[in-house]
Amino acid sequence: MTDDLVFYTHPMSRGRIVRWMLEEVGAPYRTELLGYGDTMKGEAYRAVNPMGKVPALCHGATTVTEVAAILAYLADRFPEAGLAPEPAAADRGPYYRWLFFSAGPLEAAVTNKVLGVTVPDEPRMRGMVGYGSLEAVLDTLEGAVAGAEYVAGGRFSAADLYLAAHLGWGMQFGTIPKRPAFETYAGRHLARPAAVRAREIDDGLLAQQAGGA
Numbered sequence: 001m002t003d004d005l006v007f008y009t010h011p012m013s014r015g016r017i018v019r020w021m022l023e024e025v026g027a028p029y030r031t032e033l034l035g036y037g038d039t040m041k042g043e044a045y046r047a048v049n050p051m052g053k054v055p056a057l058c059h060g061a062t063t064v065t066e067v068a069a070i071l072a073y074l075a076d077r078f079p080e081a082g083l084a085p086e087p088a089a090a091d092r093g094p095y096y097r098w099l100f101f102s103a104g105p106l107e108a109a110v111t112n113k114v115l116g117v118t119v120p121d122e123p124r125m126r127g128m129v130g131y132g133s134l135e136a137v138l139d140t141l142e143g144a145v146a147g148a149e150y151v152a153g154g155r156f157s158a159a160d161l162y163l164a165a166h167l168g169w170g171m172q173f174g175t176i177p178k179r180p181a182f183e184t185y186a187g188r189h190l191a192r193p194a195a196v197r198a199r200e201i202d203d204g205l206l207a208q209q210a211g212g213a
Contacts (some may be wrong), residue, residue: 005028005029005030005058006029006032006049007055007056008032008045008056009032009034009055009155010034010035010036010040011203011205011209014067015054015057016165016198017067017161017165018057018071018201019198019201021070021074021083021161023197023198024161024192025074026035026079027083034054040054045092050148051065054131055070056173059077065202068102068103071158071161071162072084074093074203075158076159083096083157083161084157085116085152086112091153093150094153095151095152095153095157098151098159099158099161101140104164105131105137106137106141106163107129108131109134109137109138110134110170112178113134113197119132138179141163141182142169142181142182145181145184146181146185147181156192160189163186164185166189167182167185168186171183
């Protein structure tokens with residue numbers, strides 16, 4: 001039943017990452033499109049996510065919000081897709097590390113850059129910021145992906161998906177520098193058939209919205 005997985009999103013949101021994951025998983029799902037400032041903040045959707053933001057995923061009686069949580073949930077709920085190492089595998093550690101590195105230090109550092117937030121150089125103040133500095137985040141990430149096809153063992157995982165999506169989006173809009181290691185790593189994964197399908201779906205929805213405006 002397509003109603004078993006219900007995906008709440010907007011085609012120009014972080015939901016694009018979840019769309020890619022859903023296409024990788026291959027299970028049928030239904031998309032519920034929400035508008036910024038109207039249905040997204042409405043009472044009906046706030047019953048799903050009180051934050052009034054997308055994406056969100058409902059799977060039967062289970063509701064999951066936050067991109068990293070949704071990716072981790074789908075990887076574990078649909079193990080046949082092979083998007084996470086086995087729970088007892090040694091690669092599970094790096095998988096969690098880089099999945100949540102994207103959700104934490106990377107997103108926070110890039111967001112602060114976009115907003116013009118500068119962390120003071122005073123050591124005590126810098127220590128209060130979990131990511132330390134944008135350069136530290138980018139250098140750490142470059143060390144993880146340079147010359148590496150995957151960040152968690154020898155196969156593609158949800159951690160690669162999240163990192164590649166962040167890097168691709170950031171380099172496209174100039175919030176992340178186009179370092180060669182980033183371009184190689186992200187380009188490889190963004191060319192996956194599921195990633196291409198997901199972009200085509202969301203780009204088509206954007207075109208429909210523009211045509212109906």
